[in-house]
Amino acid sequence: MNDRADGGELEFRVAEELRFLLASRFRGRGRPRVPYDPTSTLGHVVQSLGVPLTEVGGLALDGEPVPPAHRPAGGGLVDVTALPRPQALPTGPPRFLLDVHLGALARRLRLVGLDSAYSNDADDPALVARSGAERRVLLTRDRGLLRRRALWRGAFVRGTRPDGQLIDVLTRFDPPLAPWTRCPACNGRLAPVAKAEVAHRLRPGTLRTYDTFTRCRSCARVYWRGAHGGRLEATVAAAERALRHAD
Incomplete structure (x- = not known):
């Protein structure tokens, strides 16, 4: 990702049960920080950290729920919560x-x-x-x-x-x-x-x-x-x- 001219960053607070999925360079450093790129969706950035969206229950930017397709207007704190268990499927019992x-x-x-x-x-x-x-x-x-x-x-x-x-x-x-x-x-x-x-x-x-x-x-x-x-x-x-x- 390319840093913005104003140096904006996204900081990620990842649920404890998802931290094992983080790429090794982020796993032991507390809250991951990455340069903000206005061309990327929030979901794309989360996955670039190593956490597939299939494992994510929800995203919030500075306390406000946002969808994975959201493109932030600037930096901020992103909360990444884990998918609750059990996971319901729209098709009924899973295959x-x-x-x-x-x-x-x-x-x-x-x-x-x-x-x-x-x-x-x-x-x-x-x-x-x-x-x-x-x-x-x-x-x-x-x-x-x-x-x-x-x-x-x-x-x-x-x-x-x-x-x-x-x-x-x-x-x-x-x-x-x-x-x-x-x-x-x-x-x-x-x-x-x-x-x-x-x-x-x-x-x-x-x-x-x-x-x-x-x-x-x-x-x-x-x-x-x-x-x-x-x-x-x-x-x-x-x-x-x-x-x-x-x-």
Whole structure:
């Protein structure tokens, strides 16, 4: 940005829960200050600090609420507040789209019954286009992707471990859960299936030990509560607990 001849500056008071998103050069210096540029919107300046607008609840200039498109007449103090949780969407319960780095999170979201699209080779333009076409919230840790103007809805996923990321998404959107109803592999719907119908696809040990099965209506994968069931049940229980505590 170019400084104005009068040396005007914008000072930013960023909500504590958003400070981790600030670019490293601003993170440890109290209130960030930047030269005022009359050609930039306030939203553009906030994003240049490192905070995507998808994470911002509101902006105020010298105490007066203003939209992200506002162009200040001069310098001033800008308050940047965090988006309140849970976040309501105009389309009702959220449908998700995850970027290529969040495959493990996609499987966990599907485990608790949430419509979560994922492809491990989708590029950024394709993700943005699909988000808009299918009205899906794009989940990502890529702040640059969240700054794309064409993006319908997006959310920065907090945390680096999939279990923590799952709790972050659930407490942000408070979606209704339906565990064990979606295919973790493809996101299709699961339906009960008679053991006799899938017996030819099962190993002898599985045939002897288990009697209850489901099958994906899209990819035909067969599921049962196997040796890994305890770990999956713990994930579901943690998800349900997180939403109860968020109420």
